[in-house]
Amino acid sequence: MTHRHIIAILRGLTNEEAVPVCSALVEAGITLIEVPLNSPNAVESIARAAGTLSDRAEIGAGTVLSPEDVRAVAGAGGTFIVSPDTNVAVIEETVRLGLKSYPGVFSPSEAFAAIRAGATGLKFFPAEVLGAKGIRAMKAVLPPALPLYAVGGANPDNFHEFFAAGCTGFGLGTYIFKPGMSVSETAERAALAVAAYDKGAQT
Structure with a gap:
């Protein structure tokens, strides 16, 4: 499976849409799929998608705000956790359960707090406010191998900048x-991305 670091964020996904939408993304080449927990019955959508596609994609949750949420996602078969903030309790519970952790950060202080708690990678959010210049400045002091994701304002038109x-x-x-x-x-949009x-x- 070709692993592209594109996370499709499916906010508002319904249970009925979970398998057809996620299957279409996987067919297009996107294998990291996030269902935010403020979507309708999100844990059920994660369970349906993971049950059908776990051998072809990683299904995770976004907008994860508490350790209890992390446990619910793990129980549904989710494999990664994305949070909007640097919540050390969420990161530590994610790591404890063997899931990947991608917390949201906006400053060097948040970035290093997330790293110390065991984050797998960092979500720079909102990337359109930080901009490529802000991310570049922080990248200089972060561990070189740590994966960094631009979220909130990143799209195919500006991938090259990030x-x-x-x-x-x-x-x-x-x-x-x-x-x-x-x-x-x-x-169609997944194919363009x-x-x-x-x-x-490649550049």
Whole structure:
């Protein structure tokens, strides 16, 4: 399986959409799929997607705010946790349960707090406010091998800027999925994102 560091963020996904939408993303080449916990019955959607696609994709949760949430996601078969903030208790519980942890950070202090707690990678959020320049400045003091994701304002048009700043990958939300969007439109946008990612990763 080709591993691209693109996380599809499916905020507002319904249980009925979980398998068809996630399957379309995997077919397009995106194998990291996040269902935010403020989506309807999110844990059930994670369970359905993981049950069908766990051999082809990693299914995780976003907007994870408590250790209890982490345990619910783990019980549903989720394999990674994305949080909007640097919550040490969430990171530590994620690591304890053997899941991958991608907390949201905006400053060097948050970044190093997340690293000390055991984060797998960092989510720079909102990336459109930090900008590639801000990320590049922080990258200079972070562990070189630590994966960095630009989320919130990253899209195929500016992948190259964030790659140049040292980002490993991206989280794509409303660009790739919004409630009411057809599976075919999500698949088309996923294909565009994969093409832009592959182009940027080679340069």
